[in-house]
Amino acid sequence: MLAVHFGAGNIGRGFIGSLLYQSGFQTCFVDVNSEIVDLLNEKQAYRVVFADHSQEELLIKNVHAVNSKSDPDKVVETIAQADLVTAAVGPNILPLISGLIAQGLRKRIQTNDQPLNIIACENMIGGSTLLKEKVYEKISEEEKKMFNQRFGFPDAAVDRIVPNQTNEDKLMVMVEPFYEWAVDQTKMIGEKPKIEGITFVDDLKPYIERKLFTVNTGHAVAAYLGYYAGIKTINEAMEQQGIKTLVEKTLQETGLLLVQKYSFDMDTHKEYIAKILSRFSNPYISDDVTRVGRSPIRKLGLNDRLINPARQYVEIVKEEPVYLAKGIATAFLYDYQGDDEAVELKDKINSQGLEATIYEYTKLTKETVLVDLIINQFTLLKDGILV
Ligand SMILES: NC(=O)c1ccc[n+]([C@@H]2O[C@H](COP(=O)([O-])OP(=O)(O)OC[C@H]3O[C@@H](n4cnc5c(N)ncnc54)[C@H](O)[C@@H]3O)[C@@H](O)[C@H]2O)c1
Ligand SMILES: O=P(O)(O)OC[C@@H](O)[C@@H](O)[C@H](O)[C@H](O)CO
Secondary structure (H helix, E strand, C coil): CEEEEECCCHHHHHHHHHHHHHCCCEEEEEECCHHHHHHHHHHCCEEEEECCCCCCEEEECCEEEEECCCCHHHHHHHHHHCCEEEECCCHHHHHHHHHHHHHHHHHHHHHCCCCEEEEECCCCCCHHHHHHHHHHCCCCHHHHHHHHHHEECCCEEEECCCCCCCCCCCCCEEECCCCEEEEEHHHCCCCCCCCCCEEEECCCHHHHHHHHHHHHHHHHHHHHHHHHCCCCEHHHHHHCHHHHHHHHHHHHHHHHHHHHHHCCCHHHHHHHHHHHHHHHCCCCCCCEHHHHCCCHHHHCCCCCCCHHHHHHHHHHHCCCCHHHHHHHHHHHCCCCCCCHHHHHHHHHHHHHCHHHHHHHHHCCCCCCCHHHHHHHHHHHHHCCCCC
């Protein structure tokens, strides 16, 4: 079995590649980072180490890589032969890989009649659906009919904290032992891939919203509050009782929304939140607040982890999400110079003011109470008032 995986980064090597190997796949990583591509081809193996007391080590074998910048034809060839295509490149990169995927699938139609699934493993709602849209923008109406019969783009939710790596061994990845990978089986085509660790579900929405609005909302709030307080890593931020309490309160808001919306059992959801808070505090992981807070404009999008649950809270719980509003305000205060989106956000606030910036990036409309709530919280934070 051959898998093509776009993105040999933290989650690509540390999670998807690892599960693929354990399920008997040969994995061809596609990346634009020539150092990683060359090392993968030289070693054809890498280590995944658990960030816990065990420090258990897995050797991931049967891997090689292709540089899509210098060898796009090889990527096209490999997609034509593959049994599965996955991606973990970041939502903003999906449009950039869609051209090669379209070419690979076009070639496959001519040479291979086996169905194929393409799964984007990004932190977003509808990642594979977005990738499909971008692929379909590049093909003819006739091709769309053929693609519909042969290719599936099932959405997915993936969860495993993999920080940026600073190991001497450039291929090694330190990961938390915990993981979850849920895939929408209703959008799959042909036989389901036999991958140990995937949960196939009929309705992905509760899974992706539970994950995005708990793990990623809490993570983002811890990151932005940590940055605001001058703290370097997530676990250090969680050691501050004030920050920990605000993260908890935010997850109580998203929890109330999720429990009401999906009829989750409240006690089970509380346990889920507690587990996630303990994952953020994992002393074996050093995860920079600037990684977790990266791309604040993306994270402030209408359907992402901050604005989306806040909007739904107003609609479904019918109360004001004060803590989510505070978390959103901290994202607007995030001005890390090493992050282009943070720099853009700060420039925009300076030139157009906060209110116009909120409308521009969140796409919230004037009717919602959220904008005023965010502005109030922003003002308090600017005055140094955290609670
Ligand atoms: N790290 C985590 O904890 C985690 C967990 C769950 C989901 N995710 C999601 O996985 C995705 C990747 O995150 P990551 O943390 O692994 O990031 P990363 O930066 O470590 O990895 C991304 C990889 O994509 C590569 N890339 C960039 N442009 C490319 C292109 N045009 N073609 C092929 N490869 C390209 C980069 O070189 C890099 O190796 C994101 O959507 C993220 O939200 C991350
Ligand atoms: O990858 P992002 O930028 O969408 O979000 C940053 C982190 O919250 C994220 O990578 C988590 O570590 C991951 O989602 C855990 O499953």
